[in-house]
Structure formats: structure tokens, C-alpha cells
Amino acid sequence: MSALNILSGGAAQGLVASLAPTFKTRTGLDIEGGFGAVGIMAGKLREGVPADIVLLTKALIAILAQENLVTPASITDVGLVETAMAVRAGDPPVSASDPASLRAALLGADAIFVPDIKTSTAGLHVARVLRQLDIEDKVAARLRIYPNGATAMRHLAGSDALRPVGCTQSTEIISTPGIVLSGSLPPGCELSTMYTAAVATRAAHATQAQHLIDLLSGPEQHELRVQAGFLDAKKDA
Structure with missing residues (x-):
């Protein structure tokens, strides 16, 4: 069966999954591909991994446009995602x-669950915050680093540590069973990242890719985006 191929940051996985049934009804296509650290997903596109649509950070999409890997006219903001704190369900916030x-x-905390601190949006930010707070060395042994935020949050949910916490993008926290969103990072340490979609230059299903972009960003999906953890794009002003 033919499918639309996506390369996306893990922050958007829950939103894409929630729209997949509607997309299939309208186009006849399933959605397949990869979700993970944005740097790794961009690398896959550069390596020639088949992709119809790319959904990454706004800054990275702009670079890919300069590299002629996505179609400039298709570039569309989906929404802002905060980096936030998480705890296991039932633990004190x-x-x-x-x-x-x-x-x-x-x-x-005796264990801190985070995504890749070298290639993921939230992981890179966590590493900067630890340096900023001058505790990078103090908590190094407590870091539990996983390839992406979704994987880190699943391991947080199953952790047997006494006082574990997690830090990744809010959308990945919201979509993971067994953990709860515990709060945003404070002023001076916060991060809100704009996620942006574009049709890949080598797309085999360019028309359907644009349809998914319209679904992801359209006003009729506003409530679904909010439930998934996305903030309105206008808040980037």
C-alpha cells in the first residue's frame, strides 16, 4: 500500500498520529517514516532517505530550503512547543x-531523563541550562540520556528511581502514558521552539504532503494542536 513518508522531530509525533486517520480518509495514504531528534532527521533527508514531508524546527527548515531539499513555497509554521519538566504519574509535581x-x-532528583544532548532540540537546551546553572558536573552521573524525548519519557515512566524527573518538549510528555507535565521551565531557562513543515523537493506525493501540512496547520485543527501541546504560532512574536 502506498504511503506518505515523513521525517519529523519527535515533538510532532503525537499530533501527526492523531491526524493520520483523517488524512487516510481524505487521501487513501497511510503515514510512514521517522520521528526523532531533529538533527538526525535532517541528516536522513540529506542522505537521500525517501521523504514527502519534513516537520522540524523552523531554523532547520530554513537551512534545508537553502540546500534545496524542501520547497520554499510550502514552508508553513505549525506551532510552538515548550521544553518542560515531567514526573511519573502519582509523584509529587x-x-x-x-x-x-x-x-x-x-x-x-536522583535520575534525570532527557533526550540526546547533542542532536535533539530539548537535549541541547537541557545541556545549556545545566551549564548555566553550574550543575553540569554535579548531575552528570544522574543523567539518563536516550535518542529522543519520547524514548526518554517512556523510560521515566518505568523508572524505579526514588525521585526521577524528566525534561523534554511538552508534546512528548503529554503523549506518553505514565508521566505528567509538571511545569514549564522558568524565565531565563525557558525554550519555546517553532515547528515548521515543508514538502521535500524529491517528494513522490507532493500534493498529498501539502494536504497534510494544511491539516497540521489549519484553523480547524486548533483544538487538536492545543491538546497535543502546541502553542499558537502568533505567540512567537
Whole structure:
């Protein structure tokens, strides 16, 4: 059966999955491909992995457009995603109103579950925040690093640590059973990332890829985006 191939950041996996039935009804195509750290997904596109649609950070899509790997006219913002804190369902919430309380919360955790700190949007940010808070060395042994946020959150859900926390993009937290969104990162440590979709230059199903972009970004899907953890694009102003 023919399918639309997607290369996407893990932050959008839940939203794409929720729209897959509607997309198939309208186009007859399933959605297949990869979700993971944005740097790895961009690398796959550059290596020639088949893709009809790419859904990554706005900055990375702009670079891919310069490399003639996506169609500029198709580039469309989907929404902002915050990097946030997570705890296991049933654990006391962990929140931070300022950098000092975030520092205390991270030092108080005996395991910190995060996505790849070299290739993922949230993981790169977590590494910067740990340096900013001057606790990079103090918590290094407690970091539990996984290829992407979804995998990190699944392991957090099953952790047997006493006081584990997670930090990744809110959409990945919301879509993972067994964990709950515990709070945004405080001012001075926050990160909101715009996710943007585009049709790949070598798309085999360019028309259907544009239809999925319209579904992902259209006003009729606003509530679905909110439920998945996306904020309105206009908040990027």
C-alpha cells in the first residue's frame, strides 16, 4: 500500500498520529517514516532517505530550503512547543519559578531523563541550562540520556528511581502514558521552539504532503494542536 513518508522531530509525533486517520480518509495514504531528534532527521533527508514531508524546527527548515531539499513555497509554521519538566504519574509535581528553584529541583532528583544532548532540540537546551546553572558536573552521573524525548519519557515512566524527573518538549510528555507535565521551565531557562513543515523537493506525493501540512496547520485543527501541546504560532512574536 502506498504511503506518505515523513521525517519529523519527535515533538510532532503525537499530533501527526492523531491526524493520520483523517488524512487516510481524505487521501487513501497511510503515514510512514521517522520521528526523532531533529538533527538526525535532517541528516536522513540529506542522505537521500525517501521523504514527502519534513516537520522540524523552523531554523532547520530554513537551512534545508537553502540546500534545496524542501520547497520554499510550502514552508508553513505549525506551532510552538515548550521544553518542560515531567514526573511519573502519582509523584509529587516538580516546578520552578526561577533559575534557583530549577537548580534545586534538578539537584534533588536522583535520575534525570532527557533526550540526546547533542542532536535533539530539548537535549541541547537541557545541556545549556545545566551549564548555566553550574550543575553540569554535579548531575552528570544522574543523567539518563536516550535518542529522543519520547524514548526518554517512556523510560521515566518505568523508572524505579526514588525521585526521577524528566525534561523534554511538552508534546512528548503529554503523549506518553505514565508521566505528567509538571511545569514549564522558568524565565531565563525557558525554550519555546517553532515547528515548521515543508514538502521535500524529491517528494513522490507532493500534493498529498501539502494536504497534510494544511491539516497540521489549519484553523480547524486548533483544538487538536492545543491538546497535543502546541502553542499558537502568533505567540512567537
